[in-house]
Amino acid sequence: MPQVKVVLVGPRVDGNVGAVARSMANFGFSELCLVDPCPLTDEAFKRAKHANYILRGAQVVDSLEEAIADCFHVVGTSGIVTTGEKHYIRIPLTPKEFAERLKGVEEKVAVVFGPEDTGLRQGDLARCDLLVSIPSHQDYPVLNLSHAVAVVLYELYQGSVHVPSPKKASERERDKLYEFFDDLLDAIGYPEFRRERTSIMFRRMMGRALPSRWEFHTIMGVFKDATKLIRGK
Amino acid sequence: MPQVKVVLVGPRVDGNVGAVARSMANFGFSELCLVDPCPLTDEAFKRAKHANYILRGAQVVDSLEEAIADCFHVVGTSGIVTTGEKHYIRIPLTPKEFAERLKGVEEKVAVVFGPEDTGLRQGDLARCDLLVSIPSHQDYPVLNLSHAVAVVLYELYQGSVHVPSPKKASERERDKLYEFFDDLLDAIGYPEFRRERTSIMFRRMMGRALPSRWEFHTIMGVFKDATKLIRGK
Numbered sequence: 001m002p003q004v005k006v007v008l009v010g011p012r013v014d015g016n017v018g019a020v021a022r023s024m025a026n027f028g029f030s031e032l033c034l035v036d037p038c039p040l041t042d043e044a045f046k047r048a049k050h051a052n053y054i055l056r057g058a059q060v061v062d063s064l065e066e067a068i069a070d071c072f073h074v075v076g077t078s079g080i081v082t083t084g085e086k087h088y089i090r091i092p093l094t095p096k097e098f099a100e101r102l103k104g105v106e107e108k109v110a111v112v113f114g115p116e117d118t119g120l121r122q123g124d125l126a127r128c129d130l131l132v133s134i135p136s137h138q139d140y141p142v143l144n145l146s147h148a149v150a151v152v153l154y155e156l157y158q159g160s161v162h163v164p165s166p167k168k169a170s171e172r173e174r175d176k177l178y179e180f181f182d183d184l185l186d187a188i189g190y191p192e193f194r195r196e197r198t199s200i201m202f203r204r205m206m207g208r209a210l211p212s213r214w215e216f217h218t219i220m221g222v223f224k225d226a227t228k229l230i231r232g233k
Numbered sequence: 234m235p236q237v238k239v240v241l242v243g244p245r246v247d248g249n250v251g252a253v254a255r256s257m258a259n260f261g262f263s264e265l266c267l268v269d270p271c272p273l274t275d276e277a278f279k280r281a282k283h284a285n286y287i288l289r290g291a292q293v294v295d296s297l298e299e300a301i302a303d304c305f306h307v308v309g310t311s312g313i314v315t316t317g318e319k320h321y322i323r324i325p326l327t328p329k330e331f332a333e334r335l336k337g338v339e340e341k342v343a344v345v346f347g348p349e350d351t352g353l354r355q356g357d358l359a360r361c362d363l364l365v366s367i368p369s370h371q372d373y374p375v376l377n378l379s380h381a382v383a384v385v386l387y388e389l390y391q392g393s394v395h396v397p398s399p400k401k402a403s404e405r406e407r408d409k410l411y412e413f414f415d416d417l418l419d420a421i422g423y424p425e426f427r428r429e430r431t432s433i434m435f436r437r438m439m440g441r442a443l444p445s446r447w448e449f450h451t452i453m454g455v456f457k458d459a460t461k462l463i464r465g466k
Contacts, residue, residue, distance in 0.1 A: 019377060019380070022373075022376075022377055022380075023376070023377070023380055025370065025372065025373040026369045026370060026373055026374065026375070026376050026380070027369060027370055028369075028370035028372070047377075050373050051373060094391070096391070134387065135387075135390060135391055136259045136260060136261075136390070137258065137259060137260055137261035137390070139258065139261070140255075140258040140259055140283050140284060141259065142259070143255075143256070143259050143383070144252060144255055144256070144280075144379075146377075146380065147252070147255075147256055147259070147379065147380060147383040150376070150380040150383055150384060151383060151384060151387050154367065154368075154384050154387075157368060157369070157370070158327070158329070158368055184455065184459060185455065187459070187462070188455065188458040188459050188462055189458075190455065190458070198451055198455070201448055201451060202452070205442045205444055205448055205452075206442070208442040209438045209439070209442035211438055214434075215434055215438050218431050218434055219435070219438075222417065222418065222421065222423070222431070225421040225422075225423070226417060226420070226421050226459045226460075226463060227459075229420070229421055229463045230459060230462045230463055
């Protein structure tokens, strides 16, 4: 079973928060984090039913950064999917593909859901390594928050057969790789106006690949040598 | 898309009925039948949101028999699963298996959900051709009614639609990228004895990332420029 922290950013309907807690218990998850939530009234506890303990134990923080500080992978969810290829930020996996991808991952994963009305903002999405979107009907694609959580956790629970995997790269190593990539862009004189987009695209792609530590180090070495050679001329 | 009629037997919480209607719309279903339901107050319509039309159009009947009269297959759902072989009535499919099974079925299918507290009674279950149960954690296996509906309809929707995804890179483009990567290794004087291993690793990693055509081209551009700059010195 992957270590999953469910992060709700700015939930506005406290009944939804309770329903999320219940869903978490239904699928064997217990770590809930609320970023700047609405007050939790009796309605939340009523909807949580036997999962009251998850609500009571929930971490409450002010920002997404605090919420994901102890997580290795950060996975955003979005109901709105653009099909244009260039919208790099929003190329999503289905919950099923996501569950597949998570098999064998041992580091803690934050699964982040946005507010009921607006979803995650662009800035929050940019912070995510991976994006998950639930396939839904075009006429009314936006699921209730707790239903979206239920579907994603259902897939994770279904897919939770343990498969051993090589050690994944640590956060520091990953940041290092991204630095090296940015450095390479710099060295090759990559156009300034495209740099951020390409940099985010690279993170997102690596996020989807969930590389092992060895893979990170190898690629890092290649980038470093290339950059050095270019600068050394 | 299979013809599905969602049948709620004796729902007691009208907010749930509204949430079920919304879920139905989210996954492209619209035929709802309520057997001896609680009164539907504003709460139900509030929770249904843009799926109000499903609530207004719902068939209301007194018995399960009436509800399924126009259906060819009758599928019951149950949160409680016994493993004893003799309880033949309760050997269930997962929602995923159910969706698989339904592919190509053209007749109308009733998917029947019981009251929130008790679930479907033995007599109702006996009337069903097939039983579906959502895999859930033993400590708290009982899902909220509307969540159970959402998970089952999610699988039916997934099983019946082509999920659009960004155009994947073609084989030729991918080979081109791998060539550029090998070329970069060459340009930086990467040790011969490690080259094949690193080259395979890169392919493997890209394979997992399933990059879009745009992502491939972007990375290819970076590698190409780097190689050119190194060689040009």
